[in-house]
Amino acid sequence: MRLRLPAEVLAFADRGPAWAAYVAALPGTLADLLAEWALTATGEMWWGHASVVLPVLDDAGVEVVLKVAFPDLETQHEALALQHWGGRGAVRLLRADPRRRAVLLERLARTDLTDLWDVHACEAAAGLYARLHVPAPPQLLRLTDHVGRYADPLRALPPQAPLPRRMVEQCLSLLRDLGTDERSTGVLVHGDLHYENVLADPRHEGEWLAIDPHAMSGDPHWEPAPLLWNRWEELHGDVRGGVRRRFHAVLDTAGLDEDRAVAWTVVRQVLNVLWLVQDAVAAGRSLDVEQRTMVTRMLSVAKAVQE
Ligand SMILES: Nc1ncnc2c1ncn2[C@@H]1O[C@H](COP(=O)(O)OP(=O)(O)OP(=O)(O)O)[C@@H](O)[C@H]1O
Ligand SMILES: [Mg+2]
Structure with missing residues (x-):
């Protein structure tokens, strides 16, 4: 299944060649991660300034989220920091692939x-x-x-x-x-x-x-x-x-x-x-x-x- 990217995420590509490459690779990266980590996409994609976040179910049917960030200095150590906190004061990290800047996180409320x-x-x-x-x-x-x-x-x-x-x-x-x-x-x-x-x-x-x-x-x-x-x-x-x-x-x-x-x-x-x-x-x-x-x-x- 090829995921459709929202227009706002497609527009990240206008920021320059590195961003265009990130956006172009996203559908494939997400599809690979869904398959490798046995996840099922359940809804519309969310996004921030530098990432997409996909609500998914894990293989036990638990609601979690898959985040794939743009690879820059700021996102480099997201997984390491979250792992270090171990759920104390920060969202719990369930799985990570730093090379693809991908993290699987517990699903929090959407209230900030x-x-x-x-x-x-x-x-x-x-x-x-x-x-x-x-x-x-x-x-x-x-x-x-x-x-x-x-x-x-x-x-x-x-x-x-x-x-x-x-x-x-x-x-x-x-x-x-x-x-x-x-x-x-x-x-x-x-x-x-x-x-x-x-x-x-x-x-x-x-x-x-x-x-x-x-x-x-x-x-x-x-x-x-x-x-x-x-x-x-x-x-x-x-x-x-x-x-x-x-x-x-x-x-x-x-x-x-x-x-x-x-x-x-x-x-x-x-x-x-x-x-x-x-x-x-x-x-x-x-x-x-x-x-x-x-x-x-x-x-x-x-x-x-x-x-
Ligand atoms: N664990 C989670 N549970 C529920 N929603 C989440 C979770 N992680 C991220 N989100 C939502 O996904 C969106 C993007 O998340 P996040 O802040 O991690 O991305 P970002 O692109 O790095 O953000 P920023 O705009 O701060 O650079 C936000 O709306 C956030 O509320
Ligand atoms: Mg954010």
């Missing part, structure tokens, strides 16, 4: 943290940190190596780049300090813990589980930033108040150090801007309206946590 009041949602996400932030397996990319690669490109940004020089200098100085601090690595961080990557645990009423890690060996203070820049419209213009409310909800729930969380958040926000600029340069275009809006958002978060 987007419908909870944002402060409660931040508390729910931060409530997972204690279980997720365990000693990291040694194979993982080190957070300091990951961010350290961007010092030179940051320094090389032209003066007309949409990033105030003061913030570039601040980020470079933080990268120097954090890069030599032994607390900056060693903890398994999820790396992409935003509202849609936390799903309701069907086995335990009111409990949540993380999915979709971009795992690294890092510092727990790297974790809060995606809770600040997502669900932006709900801040209703009160960026400073709203971001700070979320930030402090996370710090209080997880018992994080404020100065360290500010430092890593500033680094993360500045690097997000650098990556937007790099994407535009790679595409041979200047930033479009959407990208400029994101730049403003990223810099507003960096300012709000420091006020």
Whole structure:
């Protein structure tokens, strides 16, 4: 049986040759995995920004999901991290083929943290940190190596780049300090813990589980930033108040150090801007309206946590 890909998944191919190859291979990859792992597809395919997720039954008739992700650095260690957590704080991994970036996962509810009041949602996400932030397996990319690669490109940004020089200098100085601090690595961080990557645990009423890690060996203070820049419209213009409310909800729930969380958040926000600029340069275009809006958002978060 050849699975039909939804139009939104077919459109991933427009992102470039590597994505086109991923999309072209998907029907075959999914069909092979269904056969090899004795799974039966039961419904429409779901997808995220970088994967497809197929609801399936396993050979015992249990509802599970098959995920096949785009092979990049961010998805590289999904299986390893999930295996390491063993269902504690994160979705349970049932089977994996890292070469094909395929994982078989327990089926969670389709309810995520987007419908909870944002402060409660931040508390729910931060409530997972204690279980997720365990000693990291040694194979993982080190957070300091990951961010350290961007010092030179940051320094090389032209003066007309949409990033105030003061913030570039601040980020470079933080990268120097954090890069030599032994607390900056060693903890398994999820790396992409935003509202849609936390799903309701069907086995335990009111409990949540993380999915979709971009795992690294890092510092727990790297974790809060995606809770600040997502669900932006709900801040209703009160960026400073709203971001700070979320930030402090996370710090209080997880018992994080404020100065360290500010430092890593500033680094993360500045690097997000650098990556937007790099994407535009790679595409041979200047930033479009959407990208400029994101730049403003990223810099507003960096300012709000420091006020
Ligand atoms: N174990 C699961 N049970 C139920 N639904 C799931 C499960 N894993 C993923 N999903 C759903 O599939 C979709 C994509 O999942 P996931 O977040 O893993 O993909 P992604 O492409 O890596 O996402 P992102 O957009 O965050 O990069 C989401 O809507 C998610 O809710
Ligand atoms: Mg996701």
